[in-house]
Amino acid sequence: MLQVQNLSKRFGGSTAVEDLSFTVNAGEIVGLLGPNGAGKTTSIRCIASLLQPTSGRILLNGHDVAENPVAAKRALAFVPEVPNPYEMLTVMEHLRFVAAAYRMEDELKNAEEILTRLDLWEKRNELGASLSKGMRQKLACACAFIHQAQVFLFDEPLIGLDPKGMRELKSMIMERRSQGNAILISTHMLDTAERLCDRVVILNRGRLIAEGTVEELHQKLSSGADVTLEDMFLQLTEEVPA
Ligand SMILES: Nc1ncnc2c1ncn2[C@@H]1O[C@H](COP(=O)(O)OP(=O)(O)OP(=O)(O)O)[C@@H](O)[C@H]1O
Structure with missing residues (x-):
């Protein structure tokens, strides 16, 4: 692989x-x-x-x-050492962006489960700029897990x-x-x-x-x-x- x-x-x-x-x-x-x-x-x-x-x-x-x-x-899905989310995209928009880039919009049906498991579902409408360091890390992981x-x-x-x-x-x-x-x-x-x-x-x-x-x-x-x-x-x- x-x-x-x-x-x-x-x-x-x-x-x-x-x-x-x-x-x-x-x-x-x-x-x-x-x-x-x-x-x-x-x-x-x-x-x-x-x-x-x-x-x-x-x-x-x-x-x-x-x-x-x-x-x-x-x-490939990649989670870097220091994730840099887009400041002006919300958590959910990051997942939409990744799904669109990989032409896998269907995978968005998994978004709620992935974000809930990573304690980010409540933050889904917050901007990347407002996330703490750990939340940024979790968002990078969510973006990796959203695509196949x-x-x-x-x-x-x-x-x-x-x-x-x-x-x-x-x-x-x-x-x-x-x-x-x-x-x-x-x-x-x-x-x-x-x-x-x-x-x-x-x-x-x-x-x-x-x-x-x-x-x-x-x-x-x-x-x-x-x-x-x-x-x-x-x-x-x-x-x-x-
Ligand atoms: N952009 C760069 N320009 C010049 N040297 C670099 C660059 N990036 C890494 N290096 C050098 O390459 C070597 C390996 O660095 P690397 O970051 O891959 O190590 P690492 O195993 O990930 O270390 P750490 O555990 O500290 O994160 C180091 O000597 C580092 O200084």
């Missing part, structure tokens, strides 16, 4: 992502982990076509993003959400997994990643340093079952020479 093949991204003389390859299959949640500056957001922005890769290939639902951008983007994407990209989706919002968003993400969607989530919340993700991809200094299920990481590091993903993450990211 999502294939990242030999992705590299350089900014001037510095390399943010180097020869990164991984796959997110249908019905799978993959966590994209790494310390600050590891290249998570750069990778996600390349997948979402907001940055042009220096080299490499990205396929969304079988469509090459560079060769067939419209079909590729049609398969096959691949979901979330960049730090839980930051700024209240506990109920976090729980609801995790449930909505798991529902999408059970519907066969491919989901990539960048996060620093390793306890959440351990519970939510089927596999993790760990980056450090732009390179993939480990990939697999938590059990596979245990085998790689010969660690006991009492060792957490956080312990393994710290061991792996501190091992890498400068």
Whole structure:
């Protein structure tokens, strides 16, 4: 569903992502982990076509993003790290706008349920400019869930959400997994990643340093079952020479 093949991204003389390859299959949640500056957001922005890769290939639902951008983007829903709603559109108008852009007006029948679950139904007539940080995050998630994407990209989706919002968003993400969607989530919340993700991809200094299920990481590091993903993450990211 999502294939990242030999992705590299350089900014001037510095390399943010180097020869990164991984796959997110249908019905799978993959966590994209790494310390600050590891290249998570750069990778996600390349997948979402907001940055042009220096080299490499990205396929969304079988469509090459560079060769067939419209079909590729049609398969994708993206929630950025810092959502920027349109100041002069209401919450409901954002959903109408997304549904119209993707020619999926029928999907608006789900708007009340999605907005209610994210505690935004009461705010449906309020302007983007008036929303709090957490509400903006929830609106970006609502816009992602309104259309029938096959691949979901979330960049730090839980930051700024209240506990109920976090729980609801995790449930909505798991529902999408059970519907066969491919989901990539960048996060620093390793306890959440351990519970939510089927596999993790760990980056450090732009390179993939480990990939697999938590059990596979245990085998790689010969660690006991009492060792957490956080312990393994710290061991792996501190091992890498400068
Ligand atoms: N527009 C840019 N111009 C130059 N360098 C950039 C740009 N965007 C990112 N970088 C650099 O690329 C590297 C990777 O940054 P990126 O934002 O992808 O990391 P990250 O893993 O998402 O970090 P964080 O956890 O702090 O959000 C960093 O060294 C960063 O300074």
